[in-house]
Amino acid sequence: MRRFAIILAGGSGHRMGGDIPKQFIEIEGKPILRHTIEKFQSICEDIEIIVVMNSEFRDAWKRYCQESGFIERYIMPSGGITRFHSVQNALKYVEDGAIVAVHDGVRPFVTTEFLKSMFERAESCDALVPVIPVKESLRMVETDGGSKSVDRKGFVLVQTPQMFKSELLKAAYNAPYSPLFTDDASVVEAAGIKVTLCDGLEGNIKITVPSDLNR
Helix, strand or coil: CCEEEEEEECCCCCECCCCCEHHHCEECCEEHHHHHHHHHHCCCCCEEEEECECHHHHHHHHHHHHHHCCCCCCECCECCCCHHHHHHHHHCCCCCCEEEEEEECCCCCCCHHHHHHHHHHHCCCCEEEEEEECCCCEEEECCCCCEEEECHHHCEEECCCEEEEHHHHHHHCCCCCCCCCCCHHHHHHHCCCCCEEEECCCCCCCCCCHHHHHC
């Protein structure tokens, strides 16, 4: 089995209407970010975790870890201007010959079973991305202010973790930044790498607004 490297991104410090960065909000007595880290730690012992953290909140996170006894070994580079730059910073610590999983730090409800199944499938493809069907109706807004219905069967919602061969991901991230890079899959696709889709997990939501905590 290849070596695993996990990049937990999205720890930019965005808040949900309060003073606490959303990855520090507690669920059942633990910060969201800790729940996410522990999910990946539960897969196997030989796993390298890289937590990209906004420099403004590094000291607060370190203090929490010390006070709570959550003393785990992982690399913690500073976040960049955009998600692209944050992942780029993290990739400096990833070795060749690994499967890299890039996951939103605020998706704590991913399951161990789902992660294991994705890692197994990632062994046989260059880029693996989980998706779920679109359930709502979709309309395309046109430049004249009008809109038209589109067939939702032609669209899917993209989740994380997105998994890649480390050599390919690092090479793709050597490209200059583009605003068209909305996720890691878009970066590797721009480099000519085929992206394979797999079934996502309905409960693997990204916590972005307060109502997400009540699902």
